[in-house]
Amino acid sequence: MSNPAPTAPRRLVLIDGSSYLYRAFHALPPLTNDAGEPTGALFGVVNMLRATLKERPEFVAFVVDAPGKTFRDDLYPEYKANRAAMPDDLRAQVQPMCEIVEALGMTILRVDGVEADDVIGTLALRAAGEGIDVTISTGDKDFAQLVRPGIALVNTMSGSRLDSDAAVIEKFGVRPDQIVDLLALMGDSVDNIPGVDKCGPKTAAKWLGEYGTLDAVIAHADGIKGKIGENLRAALPRLPLNRTLTTIHTDVELDRGPTDLVLRERHVDALRTLYARYGFKQALRELEGPGAVVEDHPGSPSGVRNTAAGYARSATAPADATDPALSAPGEYETVLTSEQFDRWLERLRAAEEFSFDTETDSLDPMQARLVGISFAVEPGSGAYLPLAHDYPGAPKQLDRTEALAALAPLLADPARKKMGHHGKYDLHVLRRNGIEVRNYADDTMLESFVFNATATRHDMDSLARRYLGYETVKYEDVAGKGAKSIPFSQVSIEDATRYAAEDADITLRLHRVLSPKVEAVSGLAHVYREIEMPLVPVLERVEANGVRIDADELRRQSADLGKRMLAAQQKATELAGRTFNLDSPKQLGQLLFDELKLPALVKTPSGAPSTNEEALEAIAEHHELPRVILEYRGLSKLRSTYTDKLPEMVNRDTGRVHTSYHQAGAATGRLASSDPNLQNIPIRTEDGRRIRQAFVAPQGRRIVACDYSQIELRIMAHLSEDPSLLRAFESGADIHRATAAEVFGKAMDDVSSNERRAAKAINFGLMYGMGAFGLARQLGIARGEAQDYIALYFSRYPGVRDFMERTRQQARDQGYVETVFGRRLYLDNIHARNAGLRAGAERAAINAPMQGTAADIIKRAMISIDGWLADHADRALMVLQVHDELVFEVEAGFVDTLVAEARERMSSAAGLRVPLVVDSGVGANWDEAH
DNA sequence: GCCGACTCGTAC
């Protein structure tokens, strides 16, 4: 990163102290120091402050609410009336907090009769007016109304940063100047301001998008239909008041201005005393450390919490985007003449690495036709080479065959590095046009994914907005959307150039920003360089290989399923005494629970009575209908999702089904599969397995399936180093049986099938962070009994218990967990105030190292096997990956060789403390190969 | 017709 120029703008940070104190208090466990004084909130605030100060802003104010009535209380006596008094444990931390804030050199602002919000608003506007860059640090969404050039919002809870209209629009769906109206419609339960009933952010944003302002929404209230319209009309009288209450004042009288808030030198002795008293060890170390630099996680993604308390410095995109070359519009050239083309070829040849992007007429890379290619060699410029634009008046374009022939040596040259965004798609398109791209070295989608799998979407538009502060030309802008869209070949070459060349240019700019972030953390760099990038061409080949499907067999199955569905439907109609839509959970619920008065034992997440399998099973003894519905559902699922769908997905050219693997799909690092999803083909039921029988090998070939045995449990053994678990895997025993023997205190041979089943449920449940409640439900036993099992398990496998606690703690301390290979997963909700969210994040934290390491391992195996298969492409193909399984299509005479080689490469894809066992099977179809 | 929220169910 370059040094700040002498003319760098002055910076003011306004900290919403009250909101932080409350947030930290509720987000953190009730910690105390050795003397028993509460320190949890203090700890959170202190860490947040240290992170904020790391960037040494010139001016800082820590603003807190003052006691006393404000104008809002006068206007609306119920304002904040539902707010409980400050808990004693929190009150006790206020004074120490102020002492620390002072000692850090910050100014505390507390103005009688004025809320902190209005103080902040006033200072922000004044500072911005004086050319000072303002950052408001708060968890309160209301401040979004203040965002404008020079005023940014940082939310340390979510790690988000709102610094432009676009960012506010992305988050709330409205512009900053509409936020007040949005809040007025939504209301605010925390402040006891009722809004329009049932109107949340979505509805409010929709109305404002439509009418523009609250006044216009009010004016059109009669025209809004439905229940929500009634609610709106009922709320009309109070909306103007709401607006007044939610408007942050920016003109209150203050005796100090922005430049009076200079950040002073900190008072080291005072800090040392305070930190020591409250037991803030890390803060103390920093105080004594060389140069007294705040410790940080250098490579943690910007804006993601990464300190002990979960608060982060919020250096995000803009800090990275200060190089104007990276956020300014680019200059783009349309290549129509051979002179232009030659000039660009020369540039590409001279470049150390260039970016490219293909434009086509389809999202499906296995049938897309190439329409043009774009390139860039340096940020700010790019070229678009149109090859197949075809509309009345379209200019003559260079000959496609000749142009591709000229490009091929560059793209195929292993000595020349190429980059792209989601380049697997382009690799497909170019391969189908006779060009094999080699040395595809960088992919900005994967850089973003490895850097932070959860923080954002990884599409180029989002990344450009986030990391460059740049709004790209959207596909819809040039080609329209939906039914009104036109194929890219009919997009004007001018529009196409704006869009396509920009993509290549933006890819290059993004790489400049993202690459250092990835390279800064050795684990991330490893995952990116050694796993994700080498995997790209491997996945491209697996997808291109496709898998052969017996479509006729599936159609026969569809017909059979259809008959049985009809029978079930007739039976259901008979039992119900009337017709109803068996596919409608809503209608079914009315029938079962309202009309037939069957007990509604299970609720959906939204509180409605559920008709899911568990609910139907529970009432199956009271009535025949639930059983029939279950039968129908099973058949219907198989037909609509699989036997009807798969034959449709057979590629016309290849006669095979080509799934698409999403490398940046699952946050844990797993692949995801779609169009069609071939990672959820049924296996558990007999009817389901018949579908696998339709995944076949051609004449003379076999299907070979190799899968890791219990890979995630083995990784748990590796990570936990639990002696008993390690021993069990070392011995090669049936792990669930061994667990049952251990837990129930029996010899392996004496374990009953029920005990093994229970042990299996525990083993799996633990990896998902399941509790006693879930285990009880799973096994149909009492919760107390389930709790006993779990306690017994942990007493036998204390290493596992310690590992889980360690993992939770790590997630809380640093905000992320890691796989064995260094992949990181950030847990955004690990400090959430909402207990449900927080518990969910803890479960994800426990699962991610295991699921993620397993994903890393099979990816490594795929790369290794693909390397070997390169010399045997005519005899064997890798055709599917299903998380712990690889499926191959192999010449009959080559099966033994492949099985031996694949199993060896899979087993040795990682060196864990336990062996990696690989099972394999061979057959005429996928079912037989199991 | 298109879209999003919701419910349900398949895999590992």
Next chain:
DNA sequence: GACGTACGAGTCGGCT
């Protein structure tokens, strides 16, 4: 509320 990670079919209500 209660078991992690995905994708996708179908309904339903609201909109164009």
